[in-house]
Amino acid sequence: MKLRTAGITAEYNPFHNGHLWQLHALRQTLGDVPVIACMSGFFVQRGVAALCDPWARAVMAVRAGADLVLRLPAWYSLRSADYFAAGFVTTLAATGLVDTLVCGAEHAEEKRTAETTAGKETQTPCRSLLQTAAWSLAKETEQQVRDLLQQGLSYGAAWETAAAAHSADATWFKGANNILALAYQKAVLQHQLPLQLLMLPRKGSGYHDAALHPPYASASAIRCALRDGVAFSSLKEVMPEESLRILIRCVSKSMQEESAKHRNETNGPKEEAEAIMETTKAPGSNSNDRRPDCAIALLRRENILCTLLAYHLSQNNSRRLYEHSSASHDLCDRFYNARQALTQGYAAFCDTIANKRDSLPAVRRLSLQLLLQQPRSFWTDTPEPSYLRVLAFNNRGRALLKEMKQTATLPIISKPGNEEQYKGTALYPLLQLDAKAADLYQMLNGNAGVYGTDFTTSPMYVKG
Numbered sequence: 001m002k003l004r005t006a007g008i009t010a011e012y013n014p015f016h017n018g019h020l021w022q023l024h025a026l027r028q029t030l031g032d033v034p035v036i037a038c039m040s041g042f043f044v045q046r047g048v049a050a051l052c053d054p055w056a057r058a059v060m061a062v063r064a065g066a067d068l069v070l071r072l073p074a075w076y077s078l079r080s081a082d083y084f085a086a087g088f089v090t091t092l093a094a095t096g097l098v099d100t101l102v103c104g105a106e107h108a109e110e111k112r113t114a115e116t117t118a119g120k121e122t123q124t125p126c127r128s129l130l131q132t133a134a135w136s137l138a139k140e141t142e143q144q145v146r147d148l149l150q151q152g153l154s155y156g157a158a159w160e161t162a163a164a165a166h167s168a169d170a171t172w173f174k175g176a177n178n179i180l181a182l183a184y185q186k187a188v189l190q191h192q193l194p195l196q197l198l199m200l201p202r203k204g205s206g207y208h209d210a211a212l213h214p215p216y217a218s219a220s221a222i223r224c225a226l227r228d229g230v231a232f233s234s235l236k237e238v239m240p241e242e243s244l245r246i247l248i249r250c251v252s253k254s255m256q257e258e259s260a261k262h263r264n265e266t267n268g269p270k271e272e273a274e275a276i277m278e279t280t281k282a283p284g285s286n287s288n289d290r291r292p293d294c295a296i297a298l299l300r301r302e303n304i305l306c307t308l309l310a311y312h313l314s315q316n317n318s319r320r321l322y323e324h325s326s327a328s329h330d331l332c333d334r335f336y337n338a339r340q341a342l343t344q345g346y347a348a349f350c351d352t353i354a355n356k357r358d359s360l361p362a363v364r365r366l367s368l369q370l371l372l373q374q375p376r377s378f379w380t381d382t383p384e385p386s387y388l389r390v391l392a393f394n395n396r397g398r399a400l401l402k403e404m405k406q407t408a409t410l411p412i413i414s415k416p417g418n419e420e421q422y423k424g425t426a427l428y429p430l431l432q433l434d435a436k437a438a439d440l441y442q443m444l445n446g447n448a449g450v451y452g453t454d455f456t457t458s459p460m461y462v463k464g
Contacts, residue, residue, distance in 0.1 A: 004030055005400070006198070007098035008037040008066065009088040009184065011044045013223070014051050015060035015243040018203045018216045023065040025200050026102045034396055036098055037066045038091050040077040041434065042441040045084050047364025049301055049444050051223065052250035055460050058392035060243040062462040068397035070095075071389040073430040074437040075379075078365050078372075079326065083382065085183030086191070091385045093193045096407025097400060103184055104177040105199040154356045177202055214238050226251060229295035251294045301444040306346035308443070309367055313339040325369040326379035331358050335366060372436050378429065386427045388412045389434070392460040415458040 006026050012019060027033065039061070041054045050057065058069035076087025092098045144165065148158035181199055188195050203216045210224045211217075214237035222235060235244055318336035322329055334353050341349040350367070354360040369379060388410050393401060404412060411427065419435065422428045438454035 004099055005034045005036060005095075005097040006030055006100045006102050007092035007095070007195075008035060008102045009085070009092070009180075010037050010061070011040045011050070011219075012037075012057045012061055013040075013044050013219055014239065014247045015057065015064060016217065016219060016222060016239045018218070019061070020064050020240055021203045021216070022102070022104065022200055026198065027065075029198065029200075030100060033100075034068075034097075034400055035066045036068045036070065036092065036095060036397075036400065037061050038070045038072055038088050039391065041071045041074055042437045043074060043077055043368055045077050045081075045361065045365075047078075047361045047366075047368060049305075049441055051226070051298075052247060053441065054391050055457065056246050056250050059460050059462055060240075060246050062392045062394050062397070062460075063242045064240055066397075068393045068400045069391040071391050071434075073385060073389075074372075074434050075383060075430055078368055079379075080362070081179055081183045082186065085180055086187040086382075087385060089184055089187040089193065089195065090191060091388065093191070093195060094385060094388060094408060094410040095400075095404055096409060097404060099195065100198050101184060101188070101195045102198045102200065103181050104202050105181050106178045106202055149357050152356050154359065157356075212238060226294050227298050248294075251297055297445075300446060302346045304444050304446070305367070305371075306342055306349070308371055309346065309349075310339070310342045312370055313342075321366075321370060323376050324373060324379075325366055325376065327362075327366045327369075328358075331363075331366065334358075335363070368440075371440055372433060374433065378433075383430060385410060386430050390414045390459040392462055394462045398461070416455045419452070419455050 008022070008026075010019065023035065026035070037058075039054065039058060040050070042050060044050050052060075054071050058071075061069050070091060072087050072091060076084050089101065092101065144162045145158045148161055153161065181197070185197055187193075188197070210221050212221045212225055212234060217238035222238060225235065232244065232248055235247075239247070313336060316336075318329075318333045321327070321332040321336055325332065327335070331353070338349060338352045341352045346367075350360055350363045353363045388404070388408060390401065390412065401412065413427075413431075416422065416431060419432075422431055435452065435454040439451050442448075442450040442453065
């Protein structure tokens with residue numbers, strides 16, 4: 001019997017104990033199956049730069065139990081939940097190997113009671129309820145959601161209201177993970193993909209919880225701790241040690257030049273992925289454990305982004321913003337009219353614009369779309385994934401890649417190489433955006449003048 005292959009949708013920003021638990025839980029459920037993760041790249045769906053570059057985060061995942069990590073094209077990370085989810089689902093399906101899609105949910109995939117027509121109680125799996133909710137979201141429901149958004153409801157509240165009107169299970173519209181799970185199921189049904197969802201419950205802290213609660217703190221809490229300059233030793237209880245070592249190296253200001261130098265090594269798959277970690281001592285191994293340079297590095301990113309955006313707004317008007325984004329006229333008008341708030345910093349500027357209809361992540365995604373300078377048609381014409389970009393793999397992942405040469409429905413890219421060879425091909429639009437995202441990420445990290453790294457960086461081989 002063919003061994004099943006699990007696919008995970010992830011951002012790993014950063015990889016923490018909850019992600020480690022998910023990998024263990026899926027293998028407890030499915031057995032020792034191969035795991036392919038699809039992960040967002042330089043920018044995550046919250047509209048911010050990832051703490052670490054995609055290769056470093058992919059190594060975190062492979063060290064913890066994933067076998068192969070692919071990258072989600074930047075286009076999907078810079079759009080709303082439905083597009084984001086569809087990008088993940090179609091990318092994993094294109095491997096030709098994944099048959100089980102693993103995602104988080106706000107509660108376990110437990111069984112619920114439902115009354116039969118005979119008056120007897122039966123047990124109905126949550127998966128069936130999710131599928132029923134997804135099927136109910138026809139085009140007229142989506143139009144109703146758009147109308148509710150225009151009335152000022154939040155994204156989740158609009159879907160919940162529309163679902164209730166169509167007798168769908170509204171519980172699936174509460175919480176970020178549930179909304180994404182529903183979006184994954186919608187994408188599976190709409191694209192008629194042979195994927196089965198396996199929903200695992202969130203472990204520990206809530207998605208937006210900003211406090212560190214060992215052993216399962218949220219990624220939000222870890223990012224807040226880094227911005228506050230807390231001691232790295234305080235993260236030892238909420239992250240695997242190797243992931244924490246990689247994270248320290250990535251975000252420490254004092255190590256950024258060395259990290260950039262390491263990124264320019266381009267001769268084949270990096271057999272020594274350990275090099276990401278070698279220059280960083282284990283957290284808590286010296287007296288200088290409180291590292292304010294991390295907070296400084298993250299603040300510097302935000303200041304550079306603020307400067308780039310301020311210049312962009314000085315050269316454009318609200319009409320031009322609309323013509324180079326997926327945002328509404330109203331959001332573009334408010335975005336442009338609030339430009340003087342940039343004097344208070346990027347965070348204050350975004351807070352000024354965000355409301356129930358246009359969430360803070362949506363405002364941040366607009367900032368990034370504008371800086372990546374693509375026409376509106378690029379952002380509004382929904383593309384299909386056009387390639388499978390490899391970030392990291394272990395020995396079993398290498399075997400998966402070999403098998404994918406026969407099963408994948410999209411080209412597999414390890415290192416793109418020369419940009420010129422892709423121009424005029426179906427791969428180029430999304431590939432070019434990924435390259436622009438990489439260049440912008442370099443700028444935000446203070447590496448001015450560093451261009452083209454996305455075309456020249458190879459995947460990481462992690463020794464088992």
